[in-house]
Amino acid sequence: MRSSLKSLALLVAVLAVFGVVAAACGGSTSDSDAKPDSTYDYASLSGTLNGSGATFPKAFYEEAIAGFAGVAKGVTVNYNGTGSGQGKKDLAAGTSDWAGTDSLVADADKATFKGPFLYFPTVAAPITVSFNLSGVKSLNLSAATLARIFTGSVTTWNDPAIAADNAGVTLPSTKITVAVRSDGSGTTSNFSKFLAAAAPEAFTLTAGDTVAWPSAQSAKGNAGVAQIVKATNGAIGYVDLSDAVASGLAFASIGNKDGKFVQPTLEGASAALAGATINADLTYSALNAAGADSYPITAGTYIIVYSSISNPTQASAIRGWINYVLTEGQTIAPEVDFAPLPTALRDKAIAQIASIQG
Amino acid sequence: MSDLFVSTESGELLLRDTTKRSRRIRNRLALIWMVGSVLVAVVPLALVIGYVVIKGVGQLTPDWFTKDLPAVTRRAGGGMGPAIVGTLLITAVAAAMAVPLGVLGAIYLHEYGGRGRLGRLIRFMADVMTGVPSIVMGLFVYTVWTIAHGLSAFGGALALACLMLPIIIRTTEEMLRLVPDELRQASYALGNRKWRTIVTVVLPAAFGGITSGVMLAIARAAGETAPLVFTIGAARNLNLSIFNGPTTALSVQIFGNAQTPFEAAQARAWGAALTLVALVFILTILARVVAARVARRHNA
């Protein structure tokens, strides 16, 4: 008994030592086959870029990080999906080098930052209204019905409001389980802003990174909301397209400004982006866009960085990372269900990279 | 209750149970309740361990122990190396802080404090401390350490040490109590001072029991999640530094991956659960074996 205990302890010790040694030598492998931008010198960059923020673009940034690691071997990029709210706070506090956010920094919070910062639009995607209802494969929802569901006025699936949007479809009497975000989220911000713009009489709550939804189960991150919808019959929630597709969820077609019910596709997103007004700081809103093919809940996302960075190596690394996102990244985006930027906007963003001083 | 009677068939003297039928039924029902309770307890254990093993065992490749966490969380790949090392490192640092303090504290309680007022107060407070929720320990360490010094393995270790301390004090005191006084008196009779008696006679005599208690406390700490969530942050790569920079641990990885719908992420959660459960079981079983050997030596 004693000798077998000893050999067990020895095995555990060997495994532990092996693990520590091998892990110190090893690293993550990149399995992206993105074509390197031959005109940009990625190989000379070095440093560690810690980022945090929105979970909306997380799947895209992870792919971009993996691809970037292949061409810029000296740079390690990390991204922690903590939600847009926390991402902005981390950048303001200086604990991160770049922030991912779907929502803009509030005027009141601008003073908390250590200096002026720049918005870089990166990708856009539809925010799906995913649902899980046995026996129902497709669903139309007008903005007003959607607002009533999320404010708790419509509580069962066979409510007349939903039936009115879906002529000829038999809806069960299942109770609606609404799934929302528990953390401060740019996805929540965009979704609630859409409801406020498209159905102002029905949506009586205050839009923003957090909304006081009256009776909804909540979870962290887009993935958490997707998990609730996937696991619960009768659930409905707002999830970015990438996570919704990866979770195998069904999406509702949403009534857009022109009165058409549009599915959340990259084409619908691009149609919505095409008509959006770009502000001077490169922010824009594609919500509730006009156009028959526009998907009305299309959201853009940004990377925020300081415009003046003290460490020149770090500044070069940041410029290289953002350049990668805006060049190769744009070809990677559709592979994970994100819409690339319209060419004009993308060129403006690439031009803004030069404004990062350091 | 039974009495003798003469059987009408064979004419033999037989014992017959004369207890009233309703009492016998109630007795039988109580037995069914008791046995049923045992089965009811076994079923969830079997289900939980069964799922953990079946869903997690497929993850345990050599890569699992050595590779970093994958960059893309919803796809399979990478490993749990940094989390395994993180759990071991944080628990080891916590034990390094809690074990000396706990053993010395128990020595004070048993060898010096006894039934004095201070001794009773400390013993009472140690009992109270075992009931403090682990999340409150995490909030406490966040308030006094993490805000000032940032996310690090040390913050997590501090929180775990606070959890382990009362457990170690209580179990060590129990073990010290089991050391017969004759041993101490023999040591004094030989001219030893008190501190030498404690260090060279009492502690070695109680060593097995103390080790067993410490291992149980370590097993408990290794599985904790709440105190680590706000104190160690999150990291994808191996971080061997105790004071610098965020790191990760198996329990935190399980918690995060359990809240996603992606098959690959959930599979990683099951694999991490299997790894953690295996670690905790090994420690618990070792602790029991040591305790059994100590008991045998006492009774021998």
Add this chain to the structure above:
Amino acid sequence: MDITPGGSSGGDVASLLGVGPGRRADQLFYSVALVAGLFVLAILGLIAASTTHEAWPAFRSQGLSFVTSSTWIPAEGKFGALAFIYGTVLSSLLALLLAVPVSLGIALYANEAAPSRIRRPIIYVLDLLAAIPSVVYGLWGVIVLAPFLGPNVYSPINDAVGGWPVIGWFLNGSSGRSFMTAGIILAIMITPIVTSLSREVIATVPRAQREAAYAMGATRWEMIRLAVLPWGRGGIVGAIMLGLGRAMGETIAVALVIGSQAGQVTTHLFEAGDSMAAVIVNQFGEASGNHRAALVGLGVVLFVVTIIVNVSARSIVARFDRRAQGV
């Protein structure tokens, strides 16, 4: 000075050696041990002081509505924790309801009715149950148990009796992530503690009591009812309360399966809700300012409540111990 070398203070004999080379070492060792013992008091005091200090702004701005209002809207600065306190209490009571009969049954079986060959495996099984980390229970609960219970157990029950009076007030709702699922997971987690403490209590019942009952012709169940349970009542109540304290403090497993729905002060057991500990762990990461203070405030409330439960439990057990020793 007492010369008798008795009990743990045999050091009196050694300190007769009032002078001599090792004396300073003795005093040094004593001081070190004393400081180590005082650490417990220091840490506990520091926990109470620092958390209350952090939470004070929230307590001051909310006043009594912190515990009487169920409106928790951080964006508007409203922090009413009533629904979370309710959720903690409800899920813990459900856990007790499910765990106590099972734990008592196991404890009685192990001590009274089990053949000695089965006794040790039962204790091992309980040890293993206790050793499984709570996050693993939470993982199993959110991926396996909750998705199963919602459509297969709660929905049929709700459809059958949800409309009835009285029973329909409780057996209502159909969400896999709910108070009930949290209660079930908590019950699994506290069963080992309640069982092992009850076993210790039951084992101290004097044999004379048992034999007296048998001598009067009692069945085994009657013996338990007449001799064991009355004798061990205090200790068992103490064990149950310790289980309650543990259930109230449990964070991770509950956070994963309770559904995180705010504002739920309802008797519908199959609906989602929230608990204090779950709210803290879910919202702390990105809270700041008054929101963070409010979350630490929740921690203070939880701290106070669990301490009250634990201290009461231990005093009940202590009173039982004294009675059992014939004092």
